[in-house]
Amino acid sequence: MTGVRVAGVGLTPFGTHEGRAGRDMFAEAALAALADAGVASEDVEHLNYGNFMGALAERQGHQAPLMVEAAGLRCAGTRYEEACASAGVAIREAVRAVRSGEADVVLAGGMERMTNLSTAEVTESLAVAADELFEVRAGVTFPGAYALMARAYFDRYGGDREDLAHVASKNHANALVNEYAQYQRAVSVEEVLDAPVVASPLGLFDACPITDGASSVVLVSESYAAEHDLDAPVAVTGTGQGGDRAALQDRADMARTPAAADAADEAYDDAGITARDVDVAEVHDCFTIAEVLAIEALGFYEPGEGIGAARRGETTRDGRLPVNLSGGLKAKGHPVGATGGSQLAEMTRLLRGDHPNSDAVPDATVGLTHNAGGTVASAVVHVLEVAE
Amino acid sequence: MSGTEGVDRPDGPTYEEWVAALDRNGFYLECANGHGSLPPRRVCPECGDTDLTQRSLPGTGTVATFSEVHVAGPAFAGETPYVTAVVDFGPVRLTGVLREVAADEVAVGDEVRADVEPDGPGDRPLVVFRPA
Ligand SMILES: [Zn+2]
Numbered sequence: 001m002t003g004v005r006v007a008g009v010g011l012t013p014f015g016t017h018e019g020r021a022g023r024d025m026f027a028e029a030a031l032a033a034l035a036d037a038g039v040a041s042e043d044v045e046h047l048n049y050g051n052f053m054g055a056l057a058e059r060q061g062h063q064a065p066l067m068v069e070a071a072g073l074r075c076a077g078t079r080y081e082e083a084c085a086s087a088g089v090a091i092r093e094a095v096r097a098v099r100s101g102e103a104d105v106v107l108a109g110g111m112e113r114m115t116n117l118s119t120a121e122v123t124e125s126l127a128v129a130a131d132e133l134f135e136v137r138a139g140v141t142f143p144g145a146y147a148l149m150a151r152a153y154f155d156r157y158g159g160d161r162e163d164l165a166h167v168a169s170k171n172h173a174n175a176l177v178n179e180y181a182q183y184q185r186a187v188s189v190e191e192v193l194d195a196p197v198v199a200s201p202l203g204l205f206d207a208c209p210i211t212d213g214a215s216s217v218v219l220v221s222e223s224y225a226a227e228h229d230l231d232a233p234v235a236v237t238g239t240g241q242g243g244d245r246a247a248l249q250d251r252a253d254m255a256r257t258p259a260a261a262d263a264a265d266e267a268y269d270d271a272g273i274t275a276r277d278v279d280v281a282e283v284h285d286c287f288t289i290a291e292v293l294a295i296e297a298l299g300f301y302e303p304g305e306g307i308g309a310a311r312r313g314e315t316t317r318d319g320r321l322p323v324n325l326s327g328g329l330k331a332k333g334h335p336v337g338a339t340g341g342s343q344l345a346e347m348t349r350l351l352r353g354d355h356p357n358s359d360a361v362p363d364a365t366v367g368l369t370h371n372a373g374g375t376v377a378s379a380v381v382h383v384l385e386v387a388e
Numbered sequence: 389m390s391g392t393e394g395v396d397r398p399d400g401p402t403y404e405e406w407v408a409a410l411d412r413n414g415f416y417l418e419c420a421n422g423h424g425s426l427p428p429r430r431v432c433p434e435c436g437d438t439d440l441t442q443r444s445l446p447g448t449g450t451v452a453t454f455s456e457v458h459v460a461g462p463a464f465a466g467e468t469p470y471v472t473a474v475v476d477f478g479p480v481r482l483t484g485v486l487r488e489v490a491a492d493e494v495a496v497g498d499e500v501r502a503d504v505e506p507d508g509p510g511d512r513p514l515v516v517f518r519p520a
Contacts, residue, residue: 133403134426137508138483138515139457139472140466146475147455155453155496200456200491245433250425250479251476254453355424 003222005232009345014213014333015182023070025214029209030071033216041064045103047077048094050086050110051337075200083129088371088380090339104224109216112335129374131247147199150289154255157304164288165192166310175327177356182333206288211333215341238383240266255374260297271383275299279364282343285328317360325357340371396410407513410504414445417481448520449477456491463509484515
């Protein structure tokens with residue numbers, strides 16, 4: 001089994017790209033990743049592409065061949081769909097293809113166009129990730145589902161809205177210097193608490209924004225990197241995926257996310273590390289409570305302990321385990337099908353030392369990314385390590 | 389845009405039959421090992437048993453979690469704010485809209501009964517809960 005290196009990464013700025021077609025956004029990210037990698041487009045052997053709601057947002061299914069064309073590649077492509085974890089799965093399958101020796105160079109990433117829809121239409125489109133019969137028909141929205149989890153968590157373990165507000169405030173602070181982030185502005189705990197309610201107990205600033213954007217990473221085999229003398233110091237050393245029942249009502253415990261725990265266990269085993277070895281993490285904070293559930297499932301905290309981590313300053317940029325130095329989905333934005341790829345891109349830059357927040361983790365050698373689909377009915381975890 | 393008609397197992401209840409029965413004799417499915425689940429279903433998701441029997445839903449359940457939703461999709465836009473809740477009915481949980489109770493009067497553990505509103509948002513039957 002060959003090792004896998006991240007040869008290059010590319011992102012569009014996350015935010016509102018009014019009037020821009022999805023293919024144009026993806027092309028921007030893909031070309032940036034190829035340029036960063038110093039890899040010729042004709043060397044790319046496959047495109048692994050993540051997208052969730054393109055058939056609703058742009059009335060465009062069958063996107064992979066379009067994206068191959070837009071990025072100027074001369075290979076086949078496959079679209080991966082696993083709700084908000086779409087790009088995470090696309091990357092995982094790219095890692096597996098390179099490891100198996102099937103390919104030396106795979107471009108992976110994703111794109112989502114969302115702001116051309118109204119808020120009600122986006123709410124409806126995202127709800128499609130939930131169980132249509134037993135949740136959507138009962139009026140469960142995406143924020144509503146996480147609100148149900150937040151209430152279940154408070155009821156089981158304690159904690160309150162102010163604890164969650166610290167998560168939002170932290171991630172906004174991290175995004176201040178990130179040129180790709182949708183919101184490069186500070187948000188105080190008071191502002192989070194005073195924001196309008198979206199789905200109680202969650203308010204507007206407990207939720208990630210509606211975002212357009214694309215992400216790309218170029219994954220190569222170690223032998224390809226050596227032959228082409230690539231500067232690719234970051235390796236993907238672990239990958240894992242977990243699944244759970246689609247509907248919250250069918251889960252044993254609505255205040256836990258075992259799919260993420262399973263994905264993490266698999267990725268840790270794969271990399272030969274434990275949760276203790278992780279220096280920095282990018283986790284799927286589509287809502288503030290999601291970050292809490294993530295850091296517990298990933299083994300950084302015992303169940304019930306994660307809620308106070310941001311408030312205690314442990315996951316802040318100067319804490320012992322900085323979480324979401326990119327700003328997270330919360331402040332960086334969440335173009336759903338692109339998010340898993342952006343996490344890998346941000347983590348690579350953090351570990352390479354060329355991220356504006358790399359100075360918060362100057363000695364970091366092990367990073368983790370956690371990408372979740374729906375209410376964590378699916379989860380993908382990757383371990384990245386500085387290899388040389 | 390329901391895509392579920394016609395794919396149910398021919399000898400088992402459909403989702404539509406399940407919802408329609410909620411106001412009279414609501415039921416769930418039980419496998420030989422006592423696991424509960426809801427239709428359409430051919431296999432117990434817990435143990436893989438394919439011998440599923442219809443059982444009466446307990447008359448009342450308790451609220452496991454809830455949220456007052458203020459921002460909804462088009463189908464529920466005229467309903468906001470509404471309280472969505474997940475309710476424990478012994479071997480199964482149901483998700484629906486809580487009626488006849490204000491959001492600030494709800495608590496986890498409250499006792500409710502399941503009902504159906506035949507012309508819910510989008511003219512589809514809606515699972516609702518009312519105080520027991
Ligand atoms: Zn069973």
